[in-house]
Amino acid sequence: MANAISIVKSINPMTNKAGEYLHQRGVAPHVIQGGIPGLLNAWQAFVESVESKIPTTSFEYLNDLDVREILQGVQSQLTPDQSKRLDALDQEFRSLVQPSEVPLVAMNEHQDGRSHWWYFHSLPAFVS
Numbered sequence: 001m002a003n004a005i006s007i008v009k010s011i012n013p014m015t016n017k018a019g020e021y022l023h024q025r026g027v028a029p030h031v032i033q034g035g036i037p038g039l040l041n042a043w044q045a046f047v048e049s050v051e052s053k054i055p056t057t058s059f060e061y062l063n064d065l066d067v068r069e070i071l072q073g074v075q076s077q078l079t080p081d082q083s084k085r086l087d088a089l090d091q092e093f094r095s096l097v098q099p100s101e102v103p104l105v106a107m108n109e110h111q112d113g114r115s116h117w118w119y120f121h122s123l124p125a126f127v128s
Contacts, residue, residue: 018077027070036074040085042067047093053126061127062104068093068118090118097121 022032031038046064049056056064071086078086094117103119 018074021073021077022070025070025073031070036071036078036082039067039071039074040082040089043071043086043089047089047096050093050096050124053124055126055128058123058127061123065104065118069116072116093118097124 018036019032022035034041042064046067049064068090075083075086098121100120100122103116104121104123105119
């Protein structure tokens with residue numbers, strides 16, 4: 001049976017470092033298989049759901065924010081087009097939420113409002 005790294009390498013050898021990061025981080029196999037394109041699609045779907053104010057729970061909302069956290073870990077592996085797409089999605093997300101000094105989740109000493117800005121905003125009203 002193939003492990004997650006060999007699955008990623010067989011899908012796209014250009015995603016080796018990203019696939020290894022995802023595997024080491026312990027993300028689900030379908031996330032590894034989707035790679036960077038799948039993560040970008042998931043972040044886009046989340047941003048669109050925020051824009052549409054689709055009701056959700058705080059657990060699901062925070063889980064979806066973790067997609068952006070994972071993208072941060074593979075950001076150096078993005079192609080120029082993927083970087084532009086991520087920047088546009090980030091700009092759209094920022095326009096939809098209210099910044100906050102207090103993060104939505106606990107931060108460690110290496111995380112702050114500049115490096116992990118997506119966690120530093122108030123929960124939108126449609127999140128229960």
